[in-house]
Amino acid sequence: MRKLLEFLLFLALVPAFVRSVDPPLNYDVLGLIVFKADVKDPESKLVSWNEDDDNPCNWVGVRCNPRTNRVAELVLDGFSLSGRVGRGLLQLKFIRKLSLSKNNFTGTINPSLAQLDNLRIVDLSDNNFSGPIPNELFQQCSSLRVVSFARNNLSGEIPQSLSSCSTLTAVNFSSNQLSGSLPSGIWSLNGLRWLDLSDNLLEGEIPRGIEGSLPDSMQKLTMCTSLSLRGNSFVGEVPTWIGEIRNLQTLDLSGNRFSGQIPDSLGNLQSLEVLNLSGNGFSGSLPESMIHCKALYALDFSGNSLTGNFPAWIFGLDMQVPMLPENGPSGKIKDHSPSSVQPSFYNLHLLDLSDNAFSGEIPGNIGLLSNVQYLNMSRNSLVGGIPESIGELKTINVLDLSDNLLNGSIPSDIGGTVSLKELILEKNFLAGKIPIQIANCSSLTSLILSRNNLSGPIPVAIANLTNLQTVDLSLNNLTGTLPKQLANLPHLLLFNVSHNHLQGELPAGGIFNTISPSSVSDNPSLCGSIVHRSCPGVLPKPIVLNPNSSSDSPGVLSSSSNLRHKRIILSISALIAIGAAALIALGVIAVTVLNLQFRASTSHSAAALTLSGGDDFSHSPATDANSGKLVMFSGDPDFSAGAHALLNKDCELGRGGFGAVYQTFLRDGRPVAIKKLTVSSLVKSQDDFEREIKKLGKIRHQNLVALEGYYWTPSLQLLIYEFVSGGSLYKHLHEKAGGNSLSWHERFNIILGTAKSLAHLHRMNVIHYNLKSSNVLIDSSGEPKVGDFGLARLLPMLDRYVLSSKIQSALGYMAPEFACRTVKITEKCDVYGFGVLILEVVTGKRPVEYMEDDVVVLCDMVRGALEEGRVEECVDGRLGGNFPAEEAIPVMKLGLVCTSQVPSNRPDMAEVVNILELIRCPSEGQEELG
Incomplete structure (x- = not known):
């Protein structure tokens, strides 16, 4: 660092001397160290950059000219770097390639980069640069060949100075927010091979020539091989001179507002491989001249208003079908069936003619497109057979x-x-x-x-x-x-x-x-x-829990076909006892002891379980005060050791506001989870209890824990759920070691899956009331499953104070309206809890953190950090910077919107799902320009 300070002081005091005399220190080393000082490097990718080295040629990402040992290339793609690109790079006077793509750099693009006279390639794509593209950047560009600022947040107009860079061969400004018209001089860049301005806010018309000829300003664009203006707002017709750019291999004008007919001159583009004119307002028929474009690989005309003949030129055919404009041209496809006919496009892999008004029949020799992989003719008016x-x-x-x-x-x-x-x-x-x-x-x-x-x-x-x-x-x-x-x-x-x-x-x-x-x-x-x-003819067999069984478990179940006439069934041990009188006394004693223990532990609960099934969940009658009723909604096999599990603390999975949960197994070996309700004194009558439980049992969704049945006695109520093996979200976030922490992809999936489950509940008019990370389970494939939904409806009245006491463990998730009697409890309570859950998943912090002398509320902490631009402090540090900021920041903002203090300001869960699906960014592979 001493060398760096000496050098900076040296530059400040005697700049003229520095320019005239070789410095004692290496410019490149010090320039890169200054650059590193402005950068955050969470993965320590630049650890090899040492200020005491004589030159940087062995540093990661640096490549030198072997003759001069001066930096020729700086390539730091995908290093997870952030911060700003400072003036240190201006010391790299001999650099030819600067590539910082796929990082998280912010700020504006430094116009002083134009001072690097030898710079040929600049790639700053896939970052978070904002502001306009500096006009000064292209005023001195005698050597610049390739420039890419794609997928940033740049705005403003494309600078006019770009037209002066006659050496440019590739320009990629795609996926920004650039607006205005194109600089007229851009079409005179005689060396341009690649121009991609797609997915911006550009507008205006492409200039037209005189009588269809190429405008004077564009006479030298004929060497261009790729032209993409996709996803802007260009209007007017496509000029006929487009056919004079005879080296074009890719032409993408999709997603604009072009209109009129597709020019016949496209037939001149015999090198064309990809043609995408989808999502415009083109009309008329497709030009038959395109039969000459035999190199086509992908052809997309979808989403226009094309009419007339189906493009039989694809098969090398002469259609010779008259147009009928007065009838809204329909045209038919002439079927040429001879096997000698060969298609025009041997290499065609993609053909999309959907969303037009084509008519006629599909040609009988469609099979000639032997290499096609994607064929879409949907949403037309095609007739006949396949x-x-x-x-x-x-x-x-x-x-x-x-x-x-x-x-x-x-x-x-x-x-x-x-x-x-x-x-x-x-x-x-x-x-x-x-x-x-x-x-x-x-x-x-x-x-x-x-x-x-x-x-x-x-x-x-x-x-x-x-x-x-x-x-x-x-x-x-x-x-x-x-x-x-x-x-x-x-x-x-x-x-x-x-x-x-x-x-x-x-x-x-x-x-x-x-x-x-x-x-x-x-x-x-x-x-x-x-x-x-x-x-018809399918009656479920009733199942009885035999209180007189001598089995080791008081929960052993057996089948009976005459339940109404016989309540006690001989167990296997009883049958053995018939042949061994000596064992009878021991059996009786054992059963008596077990029954006494069982009845004491369940407060004279169920001595018999009867399984009823069928579509209407019909009851099986109970004959005495001690009998209980077991209902399995799917008619699945009964428990093999259900009651034993309730007496065994080793089988307990957890406890919540509504009861303890245990694991047990059905007779077919399938595990289930049983919730033993501890709200017996508050549960509604049996009829009301069964009515509410059956409603919940009918709710099915891939992100909800399925309720499979229940058991009722006046003093004991059990709910039977599917067993989810992966544990709770709370454990994954707060109790697992850092090496096993959830990835960003997994966290986003959990947030989205939970949102979908709540949206489904709300469509079924069910409020969860008790959403928290311990009630979100993770299955073996990483999918979230929300449990404990709707249980508050088992209470005789939805008194918010009784409810608050039952779910007091959900501190931090509860909406503020729980404290106000005059505000109605609605689905927006779940939205609030979901917003807190979003922030908990992203940050890895609990909703409320108790410090030594302070209490930190998660919502307030995230809101303050985002307002001050401290995004990194919000995201769970265990992710190590491995998260897309373009997803994480909107997700956190969505969480804050969901936790609005005013219920009406919170979105519905259906809207939340739509927002999350829009936030998710598709992974895009982008080849390096060169």
Whole structure:
């Protein structure tokens, strides 16, 4: 540091001498040390930078010219650095490449970088730079070749001085907030090969030439290979001179407001590989001249108003179909079936013609597109059937023909599309059966055939498609039973067969344990608990807890077919005792002792459990004051050691405001969690208790802990839940070692999953009342599951003071309206608790922290830190800086909005879910410009 101070003083006092005499110290070393002093390095990536070194050539990220030992390149991409880019870099007089991409640098771009006369490549992409692009930066750029400021927060207009950089070959200003019109001189950059200004706020028209020729200002742009203006607000027609940029390989004008016809001159672009004109207002038909663009790899015309003939030039065909403009041109596709016909585009992998007004039939030789992987013709007016040659598309991954006027049947040749992952044929007039050959599409993840006229049974062979995640066969005329093998599909997330004519019993297991009733509704002959309809001839066997059993556990259950006539059943030990009189006395003594202990521990609770099932959760009558009732909503097997678990502290999982939770097992070996309620004196009557519990038992969501049953006696109430193995969110945040802390991705998923569960509860008119991190469980796949929802409704009245006392462990989560009798308790209470939970997940801190001489409220701490720009202090330090600020900051702000003191200022949970899904940033891989 002494050398650094000497050098800075030296520069301040005798600048002229410094310029005329070789300094005793290395400029590059000191310049980089000054740069490092302005930077935060949480991962210690720059630890090798030592001010005492003679040169920096062995430092990480630094590359020197081997002849001069002066810095030629500084590449620090993805180092998680933050702070500002200071003036230290100006000492690197011989640097040719400066790349600081994929970091968290802030502030404005330093215009003094223009003083680096040898600089050829500047890449500051994927940071948080803000403000305008300095005009001075391009006033002295005699050597600059590549500049990328992509994916920052830059604003203002593109500087006019950019037009003076005649040496530029690549410019990437995409994904910022740049506005205004393009500098007219940008089109005269004769060396430009790559121009990407996409995803900004730019506007205006592309200048037009005289009689279609290239404007004088653009005569030298003909060497450009990539032009992207995607996602701006450009208007007008695409000029015909675009076809004179004959070296173009990528042309992306999507997501603007271009109108008019697509120019015929595009046919001149014989090197064109990617053409994207989607999301504009183009009209008319596609130019047949494009038959000459044989290098096309991806072609996207979706989201326009194109009409007329279907593009048969794709197959190298001459359509020769007259246009009918007076009838709103419809055009038809001429089918050329000879096998000698070859397609124009051998390399075409993506073809998207969706959201237009194309008509006619799909050509019978569609199979000629032998390399296509993505084919989307949805939301047009196509008629006729699906050609059998569709099975020749061996490489296709996505086929979307939805929302057309297609008829006929699904061809059995569909089984030839062996690489198919998504088949979307909804909203057509397809009839006939679902072909069993579809089972050959072993990679299929989505099968969407809804809103057609399909009939016949659902093929059992579909159960062989083990990769299926989404199946929608709703609104058809399907008949028969649901194949029970469907329950074995391991990845199935959505299965909708509503509005058909299916019959019989719903499958058991898999997705059918948690399926929404709406997914199987309007099938009058389907039966099962989900559709509230009993299956004929299927009666659940009652289960009885035998108080006189000599088993080691007082919770052993046995089946009985004549429960109403016989309440006590001989256990195995009793049968053995018949043949061994000597053991009878011992058995009687053992049973007596166990019964006395059991009755004392449960205050004369249930001596008998009866299992009732069926769609209406019908009761089994109790015959005496000591008998209890067990109801399993799904008719699953009974407990093997349920009551034993309640007497064993080793089986206890935790305790909360409404009771203790224990783990036990069903007879089929499946674990369940039992909550033993400790609010017996406040619980409603049996009828009210059962009514509320059955409502909660019908609520199913992938992010909610499923309530599977209950047990009732006047003095003992048990709730039976699915067992979630991963422990609570509280333990993951506050009790696990730092090495096992949750990643940012895992935290975001927990926040989003919890939000979805609460939104679902609110749609079902259920308020949670008791949201906190200890009530959010994590399953084996890392998904959150919210438990203990709606239990406050078991109280005889929703008195806020009684409720507060029952959930006092939720200190810090409770909305302020709990303290005010005049404010109605609504779903906004859950929103408040969720906001606190967001901040707890992001920061890793408890809602209220008790210090030696202070109490820190999490909401206040985060609000103050954000207002002062101290973002790093808010995010859990165990993340080590490995989090995207563009996600973390909006998430924390959302948490603060949710914890507004005024309930009406808080968003609904459905809105919260939408906001979170918008915040999530897709990971984008960006190749280095060079």
